[in-house]
Each structure stands twice: as structure tokens, then as C-alpha cells.
Ligand SMILES: Cc1cc2nc3c(=O)[nH]c(=O)nc-3n(C[C@H](O)[C@H](O)[C@H](O)COP(=O)(O)OP(=O)(O)OC[C@H]3O[C@@H](n4cnc5c(N)ncnc54)[C@H](O)[C@@H]3O)c2cc1C
């Protein structure tokens with residue numbers, strides 16, 4: 191490794207009591223943990239600074255608890271959709287057991303097992319709020335109120351994630367709204383729940399709490415749910431939610447809230463429409479970056495902004511090549527798997543630069559997170575599920591590509607008909623006509639989440655349509671939709 195200066199530039203000449211590491215990671219969510227594991231495995235002394243629970247939002251208030259809430263109703267619906275099996279389903283969900291299952295998947299909101307794992311991969315952990323104090327320099331305010339000074343020889347990686355953002359509406363404080371944190375960790379089922387926001391958190395949490403017994407009203411201010419997806423996705427997901435008993439109101443903009451009595455109901459005012467009276471109200475209205483109180487101003491960046499990174503995950507606008515970002519805070523693709531991908535790329539770039547090796551940072555190179563722009567997969571775990579990768583038809587057109595959308599009714603594939611009686615679903619492939627490769631694919635229907643990776647491989651691999659023709663899907667699986675899409679495309 192190249193011998194870099196000790197890195198305490200930010201602390202000036204008074205560099206006593208500074209702990210020097212090769213790599214300092216601030217934020218121990220999935221990207222922070224993965225980045226640290228990899229730089230340590232390459233021989234770099236690495237520390238993670240975490241102010242809350244090691245494992246981040248995903249482990250305790252996002253992916254894991256939300257999917258643990260959504261899986262039991264999905265399993266029940268799957269059994270009910272198959273003649274013969276249906277007769278074995280006598281009751282509904284055991285709500286207490288579902289909540290206990292969720293608690294277990296959130297590790298009881300304790301991070302002991304992740305701490306043990308971090309120790310097992312020889313990465314150090316410092317508890318506390320980290321902030322930059324100039325180039326390569328970090329100050330940590332410990333839970334006891336003390337301050338530690340850390341310096342980095344090679345890199346500081348900001349993996350500080352995102353937080354829910356709630357609009358500034360009249361009556362917000364009085365209403366004590368839920369954010370995604372309460373929606374994934376609540377221990378009682380509200381009789382009535384209003385959900386504001388028709389994005390991913392809104393639709394998933396509306397589905398989960400409806401299944402647990404709440405009367406749910408979903409308020410989306412736009413004309414459809416999941417507006418960034420192919421238009422048929424929002425339509426089919428709305429139909430599924432309505433079928434489960436959720437009242438879905440689109441074009442419904444919340445103008446204010448009231449909770450006149452502390453333990454009484456909350457009134458959610460809707461512009462030009464009827465107010466909704468509920469016991470709890472969830473705001474699922476997007477995220478803001480975890481860049482406040484992070485000392486960004488000490489390196490010429492603006493606190494509260496998303497971090498702008500190049501494809502090797504180096505933060506742009508900071509000289510010296512020592513500052514990296516990975517995960518939600520980069521706003522590249524706010525998904526756990528994508529954040530971990532960024533962490534793998536960033537770690538390899540940090541190690542290569544530490545060894546003075548040339549970076550392989552051309553598109554799809556070892557040190558370029560190209561998939562963030564071209565092949566991001568995502569699954570929405572509602573009933574029906576939605577799954578997509580790459581560009582929608584609209585995105586592709588806006589990017590100036592000459593494309594054609596190929597659609598197929600997933601319900602008419604034999605595998606889908608076997609999967610569930612009356613299967614409803616749809617598939618779309620977006621084909622780049624100039625290169626004859628797929629640039630996007632979207633599926634809606636029960637179980638499509640497990641179909642998605644085939645599409646991710648086709649899009650990331652830029653597999654020519656002529657070769658995809660030889661990738662024969664097994665009969666009778668839902669994957670036969672691939673054959674139908676290709677037949678439709680070829681005519
Ligand atoms: C309800 C919900 C469900 C979701 N479901 C899915 C899903 O099914 N699949 C999926 O792929 N994605 C899902 N996501 C998105 C996923 O949770 C995020 O993409 C992921 O958590 C991002 O990881 P991260 O480490 O970047 O951020 P975070 O998970 O937010 O972790 C950041 C960590 O940094 C720490 N931190 C922040 N600032 C400091 C500081 N100054 N000093 C020290 N520590 C600090 C925080 O305490 C936290 O532990 C979901 C999100 C929500 C809200």
C-alpha cells in the first residue's frame with residue numbers, strides 16, 4: 191500500500207489523541223457494513239461509526255420488518271387462490287403471531303448479532319454521531335457526550351442513509367403522525383389508518399395494516415399509485431388493494447390535520463374532498479438525506495444536500511480523492527441491494543487507489559457502478575407484487591432511445607394459471623430497437639418478485655434478443671412469459 195500522510199489534516203498541528211485508521215465509515219447500514227467488511231478483508235484497518243443500531247434502517251425499520259409483515263398475508267392469499275388447498279384455510283391471520291414474527295425479523299430492535307458479525311470480520315466499531323472535521327478527519331460525539339478524533343489514511347466513506355420526510359402541514363405536530371419507523375414497528379393495530387403517499391412505502395404499508403385488520407384509507411395526491419412505474423403497475427396494485435378492502439383515493443391532497451384530543455382520533459383534511467377520520471395517520475411521502483450535522487461544510491459541501499458521486503462512488507467537488515459515499519445518501523437508487531452494490535464498488539476503488547492501481551472505471555468496469563443508471567431491480571411486495579428493472583417506456587423515450595414496448599397478459603401463461611386461480615398479471619419488455627437488447631422489464635402479479643432476476647441479467651448483460659430466443663423457459667412455469675414476450679416482439 192502507498193504510505194499516505196497520517197491524515198489528520200483537519201485537526202491541524204494539534205494532532206494528539208487522534209486514532210488513525212486506513213478507512214473510516216460513517217453509518218453502519220447495509221452499505222456501510224459491506225464497504226467496511228471489504229476494505230478490511232483487503233488488509234486496510236477499518237472502523238465503522240454508528241450512532242444508533244448497527245444494521246441501519248433496513249434491519250429494524252424498513253425492509254426486514256415490512257417484509258415480515260407482508261409475507262404472512264401473501265402466504266394466506268396464495269393458499270386461498272388454489273382449489274383444494276383453499277379448503278384447508280379455516281381462519282384468518284394470527285395477528286399476535288404476525289407481530290411476533292416481525293419482531294423476530296427486526297431482532298427485537300437489538301443489534302448484538304450484527305455487532306458480533308462486525309467483530310468477526312475484524313472491523314472496529316465506534317458508537318456515536320460522526321461528523322467530518324476537514325479532509326480525512328472525523329469527530330465522533332459518543333453517547334456519553336465525549337469526543338473522539340479519528341483520521342483516515344486512505345478514505346472516509348459516508349453511508350449515513352436517509353430519513354423519512356414529512357410535509358410541513360398545519361396541525362402536523364398535534365397529529366403525531368407515523369413515519370415508516372412507526373409503520374414497521376407499531377405493536378398495536380389501529381382500528382382506522384390513513385396513509386398519505388402513493389409510493390412504495392404507502393402501498394406496502396397500506397397492504398400490511400389492512401391485512402392485520404385496520405380499515406385503511408390511502409391518499410395519493412397524483413392521479414395514480416406508484417407514479418414512477420409503468421402505468422399498468424399502479425392500476426393493478428390499486429385494484430389489489432381495493433380488493434383487499436383498502437379505500438384508495440387518488441388526486442387527494444392533504445391540506446392539514448387535527449387531533450383535538452390527545453388520545454382521540456385524527457382528522458386528515460383533504461383539499462376539495464371529504465376529510466378522513468382515523469386513529470393513526472402514516473406519512474409515506476419520501477426521504478431526505480442523512481447529511482445534516484455531518485460536517486459537510488468543513489469540506490466545501492452543503493449540509494442537508496444529497497451527496498453527488500461519480501461512478502466509482504467518490505464524492506464530487508471534494509479534492510484529494512479521499513471522500514466516498516454509498517447507499518441512500520447518494521440518491522443513486524434508494525434500495526438496500528443497490529446500496530450494497532455501491533459499497534462493493536467503492537471498497538474496491540478505495541483498495542485499488544490505496545495500492546496505486548489504475549481504476550477499471552469504464553462503464554460496467556470493476557470500479558464503476560453502472561447498474562445504478564441502467565439496471566436497478568426493485569420489487570414491491572403488495573398483492574399483486576410488482577417487479578421491474580431498467581427503464582420504463584417513458585424513461586427510455588426521455589433518454590432519447592428508439593424503443594418498443596412489448597406487452598403480454600401474464601394470466602394467460604400456463605404456469606400462472608396453475609399458480610393461482612384467476613391469476614391477474616401483466617408483463618412488459620422495453621426493447622431498444624437500434625441495439626436489439628432489452629433496456630427494461632416490468633412484471634405485475636403474484637410471485638413475480640422471483641421472476642425478476644432473469645430480467646436483471648438480460649438488461650445488465652445486454653443479452654441480444656437473438657440469443658434470448660435460445661434461453662428456453664421451463665414448462666409450466668411463469669417464466670414462459672419470456673417466450674411469449676419474444677414471440678410477440680418477433681411477430
Ligand atoms: C419502510 C421501508 C421499506 C423498505 N423496503 C425495502 C425493501 O424491501 N428492499 C430494499 O431493497 N429496500 C427497501 N427499503 C430501502 C432501504 O431501507 C434503504 O435503501 C437502505 O436502508 C439504505 O441503507 P443505508 O445504509 O444507505 O441507510 P440507512 O439504512 O438509513 O443506514 C444509515 C445508518 O447510518 C447511521 N448514521 C446516520 N448518520 C450518522 C452519523 N452522523 N454518525 C453515525 N451514524 C450515522 C444511521 O443511524 C443508520 O444506522 C425500504 C425503506 C423503507 C423506509
Ligand SMILES: NC(=O)c1ccc[n+]([C@@H]2O[C@H](COP(=O)([O-])OP(=O)(O)OC[C@H]3O[C@@H](n4cnc5c(N)ncnc54)[C@H](O)[C@@H]3O)[C@@H](O)[C@H]2O)c1
Pocket residue numbers: 357386387388389390391392394409410411412416417443444474475476477524525568569570571
Ligand atoms: N420494496 C421496496 O423495494 C421498498 C419498499 C419501501 C421503500 N423503498 C424505498 O424507500 C424509498 C422511500 O419510499 P417512499 O414511498 O417514502 O417514497 P417515494 O418517493 O417512493 O413515494 C413518496 C410518494 O409520496 C408522494 N408525496 C410526496 N409529498 C407528498 C405530500 N405532501 N402529500 C401527498 N403525497 C406526497 C410522492 O408524490 C410520492 O408518490 C423509496 O426510494 C423506495 O425505493 C423500497
